[in-house]
Amino acid sequence: MRQHYASTTIANSIRQVIHALRSDDDALAENTAVLAERRRRDEARIARALGRELKGLDVLIIGPGPYLVEPRFFGRHNDVTAIDLDVIPRGFAPGPYFQMLRQNGLGRFVKTVGRKVLGVDRRNARAWQRELGVERHAEPRLIQGDILKGPPRENAYDVVACWSVFQHIAEPALAIRHMKAALRPGGVIYIAIHLYTSNTGHHDMRAFTGGADKLPPWPHLRESTKGEVNSSAWINKWRLRDWRAMLNEHAPGFEEYRQIYDEPAERRLLTPEIRAELAGFDEEELLTTDVYFLWKKPVS
Numbered sequence: 001m002r003q004h005y006a007s008t009t010i011a012n013s014i015r016q017v018i019h020a021l022r023s024d025d026d027a028l029a030e031n032t033a034v035l036a037e038r039r040r041r042d043e044a045r046i047a048r049a050l051g052r053e054l055k056g057l058d059v060l061i062i063g064p065g066p067y068l069v070e071p072r073f074f075g076r077h078n079d080v081t082a083i084d085l086d087v088i089p090r091g092f093a094p095g096p097y098f099q100m101l102r103q104n105g106l107g108r109f110v111k112t113v114g115r116k117v118l119g120v121d122r123r124n125a126r127a128w129q130r131e132l133g134v135e136r137h138a139e140p141r142l143i144q145g146d147i148l149k150g151p152p153r154e155n156a157y158d159v160v161a162c163w164s165v166f167q168h169i170a171e172p173a174l175a176i177r178h179m180k181a182a183l184r185p186g187g188v189i190y191i192a193i194h195l196y197t198s199n200t201g202h203h204d205m206r207a208f209t210g211g212a213d214k215l216p217p218w219p220h221l222r223e224s225t226k227g228e229v230n231s232s233a234w235i236n237k238w239r240l241r242d243w244r245a246m247l248n249e250h251a252p253g254f255e256e257y258r259q260i261y262d263e264p265a266e267r268r269l270l271t272p273e274i275r276a277e278l279a280g281f282d283e284e285e286l287l288t289t290d291v292y293f294l295w296k297k298p299v300s
Protein backbone atom coordinates (compact mmCIF):
# COMPACT_ATOMS: atom_id res chain seq x y z
CA MET A 1 0.00 0.00 0.00
CA ARG A 2 1.22 3.51 -0.74
CA GLN A 3 2.10 5.55 2.30
CA HIS A 4 2.28 9.29 2.32
CA TYR A 5 2.41 12.43 4.42
CA ALA A 6 0.54 11.68 7.65
CA SER A 7 -2.04 13.60 9.59
CA THR A 8 -0.65 15.32 12.64
CA THR A 9 -1.58 14.89 16.33
CA ILE A 10 -3.55 17.49 18.29
CA ALA A 11 -0.56 18.05 20.64
CA ASN A 12 1.73 18.83 17.69
CA SER A 13 -0.87 21.14 16.20
CA ILE A 14 -1.30 23.14 19.39
CA ARG A 15 2.47 23.35 19.81
CA GLN A 16 2.90 24.78 16.30
CA VAL A 17 0.12 27.35 16.70
CA ILE A 18 1.48 28.51 20.09
CA HIS A 19 4.99 28.79 18.66
CA ALA A 20 3.71 30.90 15.77
CA LEU A 21 1.77 33.18 18.15
CA ARG A 22 4.81 33.69 20.38
CA SER A 23 7.05 34.98 17.64
CA ASP A 24 6.90 38.81 17.58
CA ASP A 25 6.73 40.91 14.40
CA ASP A 26 10.48 41.48 14.24
CA ALA A 27 11.26 37.80 14.62
CA LEU A 28 8.67 36.92 11.99
CA ALA A 29 10.10 39.53 9.58
CA GLU A 30 13.62 38.23 10.17
CA ASN A 31 12.60 34.62 9.62
CA THR A 32 10.68 35.56 6.46
CA ALA A 33 13.72 37.44 5.11
CA VAL A 34 15.93 34.37 5.66
CA LEU A 35 13.45 32.08 3.88
CA ALA A 36 12.98 34.58 1.03
CA GLU A 37 16.75 34.77 0.54
CA ARG A 38 16.86 30.99 0.15
CA ARG A 39 14.03 31.04 -2.40
CA ARG A 40 15.85 33.83 -4.35
CA ARG A 41 18.92 31.63 -4.42
CA ASP A 42 16.79 28.72 -5.73
CA GLU A 43 15.21 31.00 -8.32
CA ALA A 44 18.69 32.05 -9.52
CA ARG A 45 19.79 28.41 -9.84
CA ILE A 46 16.69 27.53 -11.86
CA ALA A 47 17.08 30.62 -14.07
CA ARG A 48 20.69 29.77 -14.79
CA ALA A 49 19.73 26.22 -15.81
CA LEU A 50 16.86 27.50 -17.99
CA GLY A 51 19.11 30.13 -19.53
CA ARG A 52 16.47 32.82 -18.93
CA GLU A 53 14.75 34.80 -16.20
CA LEU A 54 11.81 33.24 -14.37
CA LYS A 55 9.19 35.56 -15.82
CA GLY A 56 6.05 34.72 -17.76
CA LEU A 57 6.63 30.97 -17.29
CA ASP A 58 4.33 28.10 -16.32
CA VAL A 59 5.38 26.75 -12.94
CA LEU A 60 4.10 23.68 -11.09
CA ILE A 61 4.74 23.51 -7.33
CA ILE A 62 4.20 20.20 -5.53
CA GLY A 63 3.30 20.15 -1.83
CA PRO A 64 3.21 23.90 -1.07
CA GLY A 65 1.55 23.31 2.30
CA PRO A 66 -0.98 25.67 3.86
CA TYR A 67 1.10 28.87 3.80
CA LEU A 68 1.50 28.70 0.00
CA VAL A 69 4.90 30.37 0.34
CA GLU A 70 6.51 28.98 -2.80
CA PRO A 71 3.51 29.48 -5.14
CA ARG A 72 3.20 33.08 -3.97
CA PHE A 73 6.95 33.67 -4.32
CA PHE A 74 7.12 32.33 -7.88
CA GLY A 75 3.68 33.76 -8.64
CA ARG A 76 5.15 37.29 -8.55
CA HIS A 77 6.13 36.90 -12.18
CA ASN A 78 4.78 33.53 -13.35
CA ASP A 79 1.61 31.52 -13.80
CA VAL A 80 1.66 29.02 -10.93
CA THR A 81 -0.28 25.81 -10.38
CA ALA A 82 0.14 24.03 -7.04
CA ILE A 83 -0.83 20.48 -6.15
CA ASP A 84 -1.03 19.23 -2.56
CA LEU A 85 -2.29 16.02 -1.01
CA ASP A 86 -3.92 18.04 1.74
CA VAL A 87 -7.01 20.15 1.52
CA ILE A 88 -5.82 23.75 1.76
CA PRO A 89 -8.86 25.84 2.72
CA ARG A 90 -8.88 29.49 1.75
CA GLY A 91 -11.29 31.87 3.44
CA PHE A 92 -13.95 30.62 5.82
CA ALA A 93 -16.37 28.61 3.65
CA PRO A 94 -17.08 25.52 5.81
CA GLY A 95 -16.96 22.81 3.08
CA PRO A 96 -13.15 22.45 2.81
CA TYR A 97 -12.79 22.42 6.61
CA PHE A 98 -15.16 19.46 6.93
CA GLN A 99 -13.37 17.73 4.07
CA MET A 100 -10.08 18.30 5.93
CA LEU A 101 -11.54 16.91 9.16
CA ARG A 102 -12.66 13.76 7.32
CA GLN A 103 -9.47 13.34 5.34
CA ASN A 104 -6.68 14.55 7.66
CA GLY A 105 -8.18 14.02 11.11
CA LEU A 106 -8.72 16.22 14.12
CA GLY A 107 -5.05 17.23 14.59
CA ARG A 108 -4.73 18.93 11.21
CA PHE A 109 -8.23 20.41 11.55
CA VAL A 110 -7.37 22.01 14.93
CA LYS A 111 -4.11 23.42 13.57
CA THR A 112 -5.71 24.95 10.48
CA VAL A 113 -8.71 26.43 12.26
CA GLY A 114 -6.46 27.67 15.10
CA ARG A 115 -4.12 29.38 12.65
CA LYS A 116 -7.00 31.06 10.81
CA VAL A 117 -8.99 32.14 13.86
CA LEU A 118 -5.94 33.43 15.75
CA GLY A 119 -4.64 35.30 12.71
CA VAL A 120 -1.42 33.30 12.24
CA ASP A 121 -2.01 32.85 8.49
CA ARG A 122 -2.87 36.53 8.05
CA ARG A 123 0.29 37.71 9.85
CA ASN A 124 2.41 35.32 7.88
CA ALA A 125 0.89 36.41 4.57
CA ARG A 126 1.50 40.09 5.48
CA ALA A 127 5.13 39.40 6.44
CA TRP A 128 5.65 37.84 2.99
CA GLN A 129 3.88 40.76 1.27
CA ARG A 130 6.28 43.18 2.96
CA GLU A 131 9.30 41.03 2.17
CA LEU A 132 8.33 40.67 -1.51
CA GLY A 133 7.16 44.29 -1.83
CA VAL A 134 3.70 43.35 -3.10
CA GLU A 135 0.30 44.66 -2.01
CA ARG A 136 -1.47 41.38 -2.70
CA HIS A 137 -0.20 37.89 -3.24
CA ALA A 138 -0.62 36.28 -6.62
CA GLU A 139 -2.65 33.21 -5.63
CA PRO A 140 -1.92 29.93 -7.42
CA ARG A 141 -4.32 27.62 -9.16
CA LEU A 142 -4.68 25.09 -6.35
CA ILE A 143 -5.33 21.40 -6.97
CA GLN A 144 -5.92 18.85 -4.24
CA GLY A 145 -4.17 15.73 -5.47
CA ASP A 146 -1.33 13.26 -5.28
CA ILE A 147 1.70 13.60 -7.56
CA LEU A 148 2.04 9.81 -7.32
CA LYS A 149 -1.21 9.51 -9.26
CA GLY A 150 0.13 11.65 -12.14
CA PRO A 151 0.80 15.28 -13.06
CA PRO A 152 -2.05 17.78 -13.46
CA ARG A 153 -1.03 18.24 -17.13
CA GLU A 154 1.68 16.71 -19.32
CA ASN A 155 4.28 18.66 -21.26
CA ALA A 156 2.86 21.89 -19.86
CA TYR A 157 5.31 23.48 -17.39
CA ASP A 158 8.69 25.19 -17.67
CA VAL A 159 9.52 24.54 -14.02
CA VAL A 160 8.34 21.76 -11.68
CA ALA A 161 9.56 22.22 -8.12
CA CYS A 162 9.03 21.24 -4.51
CA TRP A 163 10.48 21.99 -1.09
CA SER A 164 10.50 19.56 1.83
CA VAL A 165 8.12 17.09 0.19
CA PHE A 166 10.19 14.21 -1.18
CA GLN A 167 11.23 12.87 2.23
CA HIS A 168 7.49 12.25 2.81
CA ILE A 169 6.93 10.39 -0.48
CA ALA A 170 6.85 6.59 -0.47
CA GLU A 171 7.72 6.18 -4.16
CA PRO A 172 10.15 8.96 -5.10
CA ALA A 173 11.01 7.43 -8.50
CA LEU A 174 7.33 7.45 -9.49
CA ALA A 175 7.02 11.09 -8.40
CA ILE A 176 10.08 11.98 -10.52
CA ARG A 177 8.57 10.20 -13.54
CA HIS A 178 5.39 12.24 -13.17
CA MET A 179 7.33 15.48 -12.70
CA LYS A 180 9.31 14.75 -15.86
CA ALA A 181 6.10 14.08 -17.76
CA ALA A 182 4.74 17.46 -16.57
CA LEU A 183 7.77 19.32 -17.96
CA ARG A 184 8.20 20.82 -21.40
CA PRO A 185 11.45 19.98 -23.19
CA GLY A 186 14.16 22.33 -21.88
CA GLY A 187 12.25 22.74 -18.59
CA VAL A 188 13.74 22.29 -15.14
CA ILE A 189 12.92 20.13 -12.10
CA TYR A 190 14.08 21.50 -8.74
CA ILE A 191 13.72 19.42 -5.57
CA ALA A 192 14.68 20.43 -2.03
CA ILE A 193 14.87 17.59 0.49
CA HIS A 194 15.22 17.78 4.26
CA LEU A 195 17.71 14.95 4.67
CA TYR A 196 16.69 12.12 7.00
CA THR A 197 20.25 11.65 8.28
CA SER A 198 20.57 15.31 9.34
CA ASN A 199 20.27 16.23 13.00
CA THR A 200 16.64 17.31 12.46
CA GLY A 201 15.73 14.66 9.86
CA HIS A 202 13.37 13.05 12.37
CA HIS A 203 10.72 15.79 11.96
CA ASP A 204 10.00 15.90 15.69
CA MET A 205 8.17 19.24 16.01
CA ARG A 206 10.18 20.22 19.09
CA ALA A 207 13.21 20.83 16.86
CA PHE A 208 11.33 23.52 14.91
CA THR A 209 9.28 25.13 17.66
CA GLY A 210 11.85 26.19 20.25
CA GLY A 211 12.32 22.81 21.94
CA ALA A 212 15.51 21.60 20.23
CA ASP A 213 17.27 21.41 23.61
CA LYS A 214 14.79 18.68 24.68
CA LEU A 215 16.15 16.37 21.96
CA PRO A 216 19.51 14.58 21.98
CA PRO A 217 21.72 14.98 18.87
CA TRP A 218 20.67 12.79 15.90
CA PRO A 219 18.23 11.00 18.22
CA HIS A 220 16.46 9.07 15.44
CA LEU A 221 19.68 7.42 14.19
CA ARG A 222 20.95 6.20 17.58
CA GLU A 223 19.71 3.01 19.21
CA SER A 224 20.05 4.60 22.66
CA THR A 225 17.77 7.57 21.84
CA LYS A 226 15.35 6.37 19.13
CA GLY A 227 12.58 5.94 21.69
CA GLU A 228 12.61 9.67 22.53
CA VAL A 229 11.59 10.76 19.04
CA ASN A 230 8.05 11.72 18.14
CA SER A 231 7.99 12.37 14.38
CA SER A 232 5.21 14.68 13.24
CA ALA A 233 4.94 13.15 9.76
CA TRP A 234 5.67 9.94 7.92
CA ILE A 235 9.24 9.89 6.50
CA ASN A 236 10.71 7.50 3.90
CA LYS A 237 14.14 7.46 5.64
CA TRP A 238 16.08 7.70 2.38
CA ARG A 239 19.77 8.50 2.64
CA LEU A 240 21.89 10.69 0.37
CA ARG A 241 23.11 7.62 -1.53
CA ASP A 242 19.50 6.47 -2.13
CA TRP A 243 18.56 9.84 -3.66
CA ARG A 244 21.67 9.86 -5.82
CA ALA A 245 21.10 6.29 -7.06
CA MET A 246 17.44 6.96 -7.92
CA LEU A 247 18.27 10.22 -9.72
CA ASN A 248 21.18 8.68 -11.61
CA GLU A 249 18.65 6.27 -13.06
CA HIS A 250 15.71 8.64 -13.63
CA ALA A 251 17.35 12.06 -14.04
CA PRO A 252 20.86 11.44 -15.35
CA GLY A 253 23.12 14.50 -15.34
CA PHE A 254 21.34 16.07 -12.33
CA GLU A 255 23.07 18.81 -10.31
CA GLU A 256 23.33 18.56 -6.54
CA TYR A 257 23.70 21.29 -3.91
CA ARG A 258 24.12 20.60 -0.20
CA GLN A 259 23.30 22.99 2.62
CA ILE A 260 25.01 22.81 6.03
CA TYR A 261 23.60 25.56 8.26
CA ASP A 262 26.02 25.84 11.22
CA GLU A 263 28.88 23.42 10.79
CA PRO A 264 30.87 24.37 13.92
CA ALA A 265 27.79 23.95 16.11
CA GLU A 266 26.87 20.63 14.49
CA ARG A 267 30.42 19.35 14.90
CA ARG A 268 30.36 20.28 18.60
CA LEU A 269 27.34 18.01 19.00
CA LEU A 270 29.23 15.12 17.42
CA THR A 271 31.15 14.10 20.55
CA PRO A 272 33.41 11.02 20.17
CA GLU A 273 30.78 8.85 21.92
CA ILE A 274 27.96 10.01 19.64
CA ARG A 275 30.17 9.76 16.54
CA ALA A 276 30.95 6.15 17.51
CA GLU A 277 27.25 5.38 17.84
CA LEU A 278 26.72 6.88 14.38
CA ALA A 279 29.55 4.88 12.80
CA GLY A 280 27.28 3.64 10.02
CA PHE A 281 26.84 7.19 8.65
CA ASP A 282 29.40 9.46 6.98
CA GLU A 283 29.96 13.10 7.94
CA GLU A 284 28.53 14.48 4.72
CA GLU A 285 25.11 12.94 5.39
CA LEU A 286 25.13 13.81 9.10
CA LEU A 287 26.05 17.48 8.63
CA THR A 288 23.99 18.26 5.51
CA THR A 289 20.50 19.45 6.47
CA ASP A 290 19.01 20.22 3.07
CA VAL A 291 19.95 18.78 -0.28
CA TYR A 292 18.78 20.25 -3.60
CA PHE A 293 18.64 18.45 -6.92
CA LEU A 294 18.19 20.16 -10.27
CA TRP A 295 17.59 18.47 -13.62
CA LYS A 296 16.95 19.87 -17.08
CA LYS A 297 14.78 17.95 -19.53
CA PRO A 298 16.59 17.41 -22.82
CA VAL A 299 15.16 19.34 -25.73
CA SER A 300 14.96 16.43 -28.12
Ligand SMILES: C[S@@+](CC[C@H](N)C(=O)[O-])C[C@H]1O[C@@H](n2cnc3c(N)ncnc32)[C@H](O)[C@@H]1O
Pocket residue numbers: 004005062063064065066070083084085086145146147148162163164165168169
Ligand atom coordinates in the same frame (compact mmCIF):
# COMPACT_ATOMS: atom_id res chain seq x y z
C1 LIG B 1 6.58 19.42 5.02
S1 LIG B 1 5.29 20.03 4.03
C2 LIG B 1 6.20 21.22 3.05
C3 LIG B 1 5.42 22.48 2.78
C4 LIG B 1 6.20 23.55 2.04
N1 LIG B 1 6.63 23.10 0.73
C5 LIG B 1 7.39 24.01 2.85
O1 LIG B 1 8.54 23.74 2.46
O2 LIG B 1 7.18 24.62 3.89
C6 LIG B 1 5.00 18.74 2.86
C7 LIG B 1 3.80 18.99 1.97
O3 LIG B 1 3.82 18.04 0.90
C8 LIG B 1 2.50 17.55 0.69
N2 LIG B 1 2.62 16.22 0.05
C9 LIG B 1 3.16 15.09 0.58
N3 LIG B 1 3.07 14.06 -0.28
C10 LIG B 1 2.48 14.55 -1.40
C11 LIG B 1 2.09 13.95 -2.64
N4 LIG B 1 2.30 12.65 -2.89
N5 LIG B 1 1.50 14.74 -3.59
C12 LIG B 1 1.25 16.06 -3.32
N6 LIG B 1 1.60 16.67 -2.15
C13 LIG B 1 2.19 15.93 -1.20
C14 LIG B 1 1.91 17.52 2.08
O4 LIG B 1 0.49 17.47 2.06
C15 LIG B 1 2.46 18.79 2.69
O5 LIG B 1 1.63 19.90 2.46
